[in-house]
Amino acid sequence: xxxxxxxxxxxxxxxxxxxxxxxxxxxxxxxxxxxxxxxxxxxxxxxxxxxxxxxxxxxxxxxxxxxxxxxxxxxxxxxxxxxxxxxxxxxxxxxxxxxxxxxxxxxxxxxxxxxxxxxxxxxxxxxxxxxxxxxxxxxxxxxxxxxxxxxxxxxxxxxxxxxxxxxxxxxxxxxxxxxxxxxxxxxxxxxxxxxx
Amino acid sequence: xxxxxxxxxxxxxxxxxxxxxxxxxxxxxxxxxxxxxxxxxxxxxxxxxxxxxxxxxxxxxxxxxxxxxxxxxxxxxxxxxxxxxxxxxxxxxxxxxxxxxxxxxxxxxxxxxxxxxxxxxxxxxxxxxxxxxxxxxxxxxxxxxxxxxxxxxxxxxxxxxxxxxxxxxxxxxxxxxxxxxxxxxxxxxxxxxxxxxxxxxxxxxxxxxxxxxxxxxxxxxxxxxxxxxxxxxxxxxxxxxxxxxxxxxxxxxxxxxxxxxxx
Numbered sequence: 163x164x165x166x167x168x169x170x171x172x173x174x175x176x177x178x179x180x181x182x183x184x185x186x187x188x189x190x191x192x193x194x195x196x197x198x199x200x201x202x203x204x205x206x207x208x209x210x211x212x213x214x215x216x217x218x219x220x221x222x223x224x225x226x227x228x229x230x231x232x233x234x235x236x237x238x239x240x241x242x243x244x245x246x247x248x249x250x251x252x253x254x255x256x257x258x259x260x261x262x263x264x265x266x267x268x269x270x271x272x273x274x275x276x277x278x279x280x281x282x283x284x285x286x287x288x289x290x291x292x293x294x295x296x297x298x299x300x301x302x303x304x305x306x307x308x309x310x311x312x313x314x315x316x317x318x319x320x321x322x323x324x325x326x327x328x329x330x331x332x333x334x335x336x337x338x339x340x341x342x343x344x345x346x347x348x349x350x351x352x353x354x355x356x357x358x
Numbered sequence: 359x360x361x362x363x364x365x366x367x368x369x370x371x372x373x374x375x376x377x378x379x380x381x382x383x384x385x386x387x388x389x390x391x392x393x394x395x396x397x398x399x400x401x402x403x404x405x406x407x408x409x410x411x412x413x414x415x416x417x418x419x420x421x422x423x424x425x426x427x428x429x430x431x432x433x434x435x436x437x438x439x440x441x442x443x444x445x446x447x448x449x450x451x452x453x454x455x456x457x458x459x460x461x462x463x464x465x466x467x468x469x470x471x472x473x474x475x476x477x478x479x480x481x482x483x484x485x486x487x488x489x490x491x492x493x494x495x496x497x498x499x500x501x502x503x504x505x506x507x508x509x510x511x512x513x514x515x516x517x518x519x520x521x522x523x524x525x526x527x528x529x530x531x532x533x534x535x536x537x538x539x540x541x542x543x544x545x546x547x548x549x550x551x552x553x554x555x556x557x558x559x560x561x562x563x564x565x566x567x568x569x570x571x572x573x574x575x576x577x578x579x580x581x582x583x584x585x586x587x588x589x590x591x592x593x594x595x596x597x598x599x600x601x602x603x604x605x606x607x608x609x610x611x612x613x614x615x616x617x618x619x620x621x
Contacts, residue, residue: 254559254562254563255555255559257562258555258556258558258559258562259551259552259555261555261558261589262550262551262552262554262555262558262592263551263555265554265589265592265593265596266547266550266551266554266592266596269593269596269597269600270547270596270600270603270604273597273600273601273603273604274600274604276604277604277605
């Protein structure tokens with residue numbers, strides 16, 4: 163793990179003084195103004211555009227699913243409770259982690275999307291496929307593992323649950339299948355041409 | 359914010375102002391000193407002033423008074439002092455400004471501190487997360503919260519810890535200041551998610567089990583404030599982190615190559 167100059171590094175900000183002891187390989191101060199985040203970009207451009215587009219879509223999808231769950235079912239419909247007290251700790255932790263992951267995923271996925279577009283590397287079919295799969299995967303996880311296995315809140319209270327559970331998880335599976343089908347429409351030859 | 363009359367404001371207010379006023383004045387003096395040489399981005403000054411204002415608003419005046427008796431006010435103060443304020447202070451890039459403004463010897467000392475072993479340990483994301491979130495769990499899950507209302511010293515120490523730990527966490531995860539041994543973006547992204555997950559979980563347990571001596575309805579309202587404010591701060595921090603992570607070839611740091619001193 164080496165740090166790298168992801169921000170304007172300190173040298174330009176500092177009066178001349180002791181040598182900068184940033185523990186990283188590579189050039190020292192003279193190249194202080196090269197583009198930021200070079201090493202991460204190198205790592206990222208190592209990802210083929212199709213795969214990068216796919217994962218960027220997945221990230222946004224996970225975030226969207228988490229967001230829809232939160233706003234539509236918690237806040238607008240009030241179907242789920244904020245927290246219903248019957249939830250065991252494992253469910254609470256899982257829910258907390260995925261809530262945080264969802265927010266971060268949508269931000270990171272959108273930034274990644276923008277970076278791909280800027281470099282004209284976006285493969286739209288892959289991105290949309292990833293979006294659908296990410297949404298479906300999160301919903302399926304929520305509907306099976308969190309709701310049923312970990313005993314997190316139910317979808318709805320004081321009603322027969324089966325139709326809700328079935329609908330919830332079938333929609334999730336449909337999203338997954340649709341995502342895979344959409345992604346497979348990207349039938350371009352291996353050397354990736356311009357996306358979108 | 360009344361004058362220093364004989365009976366004057368309470369000691370907490372005085373102490374807060376004793377820190378806040380120099381923080382503002384010192385920063386502005388340093389920025390003025392920069393004016394002749396390189397311009398200091400006004401956005402940073404605005405962030406610093408807003409950060410100081412947030413911390414002062416959360417620790418003094420009507421909100422702080424209400425926070426002693428009303429957990430909802432306490433939750434708002436908590437967000438201002440422990441999350442929003444520190445994040446804004448970090449965006450003010452005070453260390454960068456200090457390095458520029460100080461005479462060479464002082465700047466050298468400061469950069470020596472930045473590179474020192476203790477600071478290396480302290481700025482490890484895992485350590486920063488444990489200090490910040492661990493402090494919160496202690497505050498709300500032990501009798502500590504009750505003591506803050508009876509013992510002014512405890513109250514002050516808790517607030518100090520909130521600000522410092524919040525600042526540390528924000529500086530380590532999304533700071534603009536030079537930080538030797540800064541971890542990779544991926545590493546910091548994981549730390550951010552863990553921190554905010556812990557924050558959300560804590561808020562939900564507060565909703566279910568109010569801290570000592572807080573009635574259920576008030577505790578629930580306060581917990582909801584905490585929970586959603588946590589989301590807002592998380593999104594802001596995620597944006598700050600990803601903006602540089604995914605910066606493309608067109609993105610450049612604000613420092614132009616031409617402005618670099620040589621040597």
